[in-house]
Amino acid sequence: MLRYLIHRLVEAALVLLLMSFVIYGLIGLMPGDPIDLMASGNPNMTTADVARLKAIYGLDQPLPERYGHWLESALRGEFGYSRAYARPVLEVLPPRLANTCLLMGVSFVLALVIALPAGILAALRPRSWLDYGLNLLAFAGISMPSFWLALLLILLFSVELGWLPASGVQTVGVDSFGDRLTHLVLPVLTLTALTAGSLLRFVRSAMLETLRQDYIRTARAKGLGPLGVVLGHALRNAMIPVVTVLALYFGALFSGALIVETMFAYLGMGKLIYDSIMGNDFNLALVGLLFATLLTLASNLGADLIYAWLDPRISYAD
């Protein structure tokens, strides 16, 4: 097991190194930079100003040289300074990460709480009205564009009913957990609708496949009740493909939900990463994306370890 873990950690380090090079290169290859865009909107900026500012921000150096400087600093634990936020990268990320953890964590758990029992019920009663109804809701959630749903919820709950705030992380000047929760309701509802739908379909499909197995028929023949069959035998086996999907969701969790964050002006990682890429804020974009990569790798490792727990036939023993 230890050898397996070390092997995976070395793999992760190599993936991160490769990703850092690819991300840096892709951002650098995008045409135009913030200085060019600044100049296009400011009639007083001269070409000399543009050249000087590019030199100050290091944008006039060749890309490999810039990457080299970044890598050297990163290996010393210095992740640089965010040009867009005028502060160290490691100061900018944590508050956004905290917001994203709260938003995505609550949405994820809520989606799971909804999708797991609903998917099981749908699988237990295939082609019934319950199954059709749940599938319809699932497809509605999957198909609905997030920006449209977000706007609908804002119009209903904020504009028409006035029950909930339309945007932001908190009310200005108010520092209470209750206030932060009220600001979470609409973004969480939007994200949960999108996530629960697809999770429900996965759970239903995995359960249907498992319930067709011979050992389930044997368990029923032995007199085990429906709850015992599902919880004691079917669920654990059905969870293996579901865990794979959950691991992928978890990895995507922390890169945030860009559209939802934009619609609700919710300051999370998704918007941060997007803005830093579009603004050629190399340091911030790199660290944000590498962090998302690291989480994806960690969640997949976690999934692999959970497989071993779910299925005793899988072993990573040395």
Place this chain on the structure above:
Amino acid sequence: MRRLSAVLLLTLALGLPGSARAAKDELVIGITQFPSTFNPNIDAMAAKSYILSMAQRPFTAYDAKWQLICMLCTELPTLENGKAVIEKQDDGSDGIALTYTIQPDATWGDSAPVTTDDVLFTYEVGRHPDSGVSNAELYRRITAIDRVDAKTFVMHVDRVTFDYNAINDFKLLPAHLERPVFEADPAAYRARTRFDTDTTNPGLYFGPYRITEVSTGAFVVLEPNPTWWGDKPFFRRIVVKVIENTAALQANLLAGGLDMIPGELGLTINQALAFEKRHGRDYQIAYKPGLVYEHIDLNLDNPILADRRVRRALIMGLDRQALCQQLFEGRQAVADTSVNPLDWVYSQDVPKYHEDLAAAGALLDQAGWSDLRGGVRHNAQGQPLRLELMTTAGDRTRELVEQVLQNQWRRLGIDIRIRNEPARVFFGDTVAKRKFSAMAMFAWISAPENVPRTVLHSDQIPTAANGWAGQNDTGFKNPEMDQLLDAIERELDRTKRKAMWRRLQEIYAEELPALPLYFRSEAHIWPLWLEGVVPTGHQDASTLWVEHWRAATS
């Protein structure tokens, strides 16, 4: 039970947003961008200008009538009042010495007076090559600043231009707070400036308001500055909230989360028009004509567009009046040249083009595009009259305009192919390196009486040889225009200058390096109870007069 209900209601009331906001002594403004920095001299951004204009004042600015006025200074130095004196420089050329006096009661928020020391410090920062100041050209032109006393200084400038006394971009820095930061490491100043590391420090501001709370990316809170010398501001608190999505911005306004959306950083004209149709009775909606010039740059290296007859035919094939009426309900004025009709240098008697399909067709026939096949004109070699029109992808207004233009030109037998790109590709590469094959539609932002040197002078054509410097993307070369552009800047006599501007506009209209479309208007949405907001229509934001804003008493 009753006690439980009371507890529940109290909990809800404390948790619900907006319950703490007092009515009408607080103003909540929604904008679409958050400033990247609060330092007034680093990074030119409209959002920063909008917010900082409430907390600081420039020495000079253009008002709502587009006239230059003193704000931080007591009197504009002019040749007539003797505070501006032409002087000979070491190389024999003419420079000018300008005497400014700072408002006597101007005081930073921590009670330190605003003095000449702040001016000298700002000059030092502006001239330093590593400080990151975005408009260093202004500081390069200033050869020296002499201290007369704590409130008066003489600024020596290396040339005499007509706008000699406009130092709008000379934004003051507090020496007593920023000097230690700057002197510790000038190259790191832009990362360590207190405007970003200590944004709520009262000593950074001397305007009617000061910044008291910042949530990066989310909102900025301003409260009255007790050291402000001017009219007492009305609002106890101003909150500027950032909501980038304009649909969400409108929803927040309707939900009561915002009081107003300013035209400087708010909705597009189409969104405002649609909003007005649904909610016009509940809000004040004002459209202020502005200096954003929407036009189509023509690549004059394209052999089709090199022919002036084709360019004239293109403009005469458009019904721009109908376009503005249909798409913008007449709220945006048709442009004849790059000079706005509200600018005092605008000339009425330059060639104006109206839709004239017969004349346009005749011009195209003369130019050799007389063979009509399948609705498209061809020349004698059988080549079709086909042009590519580009603009920023995702900009719904521009995409609508493109379709209208395409349809209008189709009537003339011109085949228009539309190809759009994301803004950073379009501006950063395609336009900047003149990679558009025929037509590029976008907007120039300018200032009152802004001499269009960088867009029309022949030495401003971006080429590989000059590192793509310059903004003359059309490749326009006209010796008389070059002379005018050089001469206008230095002509002090208004009458002579107006005549030069007239000739400039005449050449522009005759030669048509670009097709003028319209001037964009700012759409401002205010609550019915808000008074005193006067939009300017140019880069100096309406918040420069925020102390005059108030809630109506009845």
